[in-house]
Amino acid sequence: MGCLPAAPLRTWLGLGLFALLCLGLGQAREKRVVKSKVGEKVSLPCCREIPRSESLQNYRAYWQKNVTDVVLAYSDGERIRIHERYRNRTEMDPWDLILWISPVEILDNGTYQCVVQHNSVVACDERVTLLVTADFSEPNITTKVSTSSCESTEMVIVCSSHGGFPKPKISGALNNVPVEWNASWVSEFSLYNVTGTLVLNMTSDVNVTCSVEYDSLAKSSSLLLKKTNDCVVPPVPPSYNVITASSIVLIIFILAIILATRYLPRRVCPHCCKPQDLVEEDMKEGTKPPVSSKVTSETSSV
Incomplete structure (x- = not known):
């Protein structure tokens, strides 16, 4: 059974370790996240600090957002560029290269990149994600x-x-x-x-x-x-049979009253009026002439 040469084996192991290192660095870059709320002051750390013992004239540093927009740029320790939207809201220390934003706005949300060049050679290039939140009102x-x-x-x-x-x-x-x-x-x-x-x-x-x-x-x-229980139950209308029976009873009652008033004999009140014969006799007596006083005297003399 043959064995692989030692040199190729070391080469493959080195390549594997390099790949793992790159993958780990890539994951570390993705995990670098800074959170802030609207109106607060936030700091975004850079991947490099300039030693105080060195001269700033050998360094060029800048922050950019979404790769295309340069937020802030320094060269030889002096600011050479600033984005208009970040004016009066952004500052950076030329030594520690930390980017400060205040007050934070919603549009500041996104990915930022810090790039440091030393003697025109890129010495640092790292991304930082800024997550901006704004509190909702109470529901x-x-x-x-x-x-x-x-x-x-x-x-x-x-x-x-x-x-x-x-x-x-x-x-x-x-x-x-x-x-x-x-x-x-x-x-x-x-x-x-x-x-x-x-x-x-x-x-x-x-x-x-x-x-x-x-x-x-x-x-x-x-x-x-809360479920309210103060509802009013509507009255149940009477059924058709009840209405029909009530109508028939009412009609029979009305007919009975009409027949009773028309065909039953009337009772005459004896104290209220006289019989017809007595009335006629009274009328006749009232029409007889009165007896004269002469006849009365003659009768009395006889």
């Missing part, structure tokens, strides 16, 4: 009743939050049971406003929780919704 939960009955109430629940960055996720729960919101986002001046909508059919009291999550941060609010 505001509002409700609106769409339909209601004694058994259940259909509620439209709206949860909203504004003024944050980066783009958030919205989540929630009903009585600690997770629910999915119908979410929508609006971006204004690179800041996000988020709104979540949920339709709930309530049959009992419900505790609603809404959370807005962004960059490992979260803002939450809760609201207790």
Whole structure:
């Protein structure tokens, strides 16, 4: 069984170690992240410091963003260039080469690169990622009743939050049971406003929780919704059979009254009026002439 020559074996081992070293450096570069909030002051470290014992005239250092935009550049210890958007917000010490930004803005979010040249030779080249966040407002939960009955109430629940960055996720729960919101986002001046909508059919009291999550941060609010029981039960209309029977009874009663008033004999009050014969006799007596006084005297003499 043959053996590989020693020299090629050492060569392959060296190449493998070099590849692992490059891979590790690449991963280390990707993991260099600095976080800051809007309005704060942040520092981005460079991969090289200039020893105080050396002269700045041998060095040229600059920071650039997204490879194309030069943020700040120094040569021989003097500033030679600055990006207009970073003017009056950016500074760099010519020795430690740390880039300071204050106040931080949303547009500062991104990847920066520090490049140091010593005697026109690149001595350092490393990237730093700046993650900028802006706090969202406390979620505001509002409700609106769409339909209601004694058994259940259909509620439209709206949860909203504004003024944050980066783009958030919205989540929630009903009585600690997770629910999915119908979410929508609006971006204004690179800041996000988020709104979540949920339709709930309530049959009992419900505790609603809404959370807005962004960059490992979260803002939450809760609201207790109570099912109202003060509904008025509408009266049940009478059935058709009941209405028909009542109508028949009423009609029979009216007909009975009409027949009774028309065909039953009338009773005459003896004290209220006289019989017809007595009335006629009284009229006859009233028409007889009076007896003269002469006849009366003659009769008395006889």
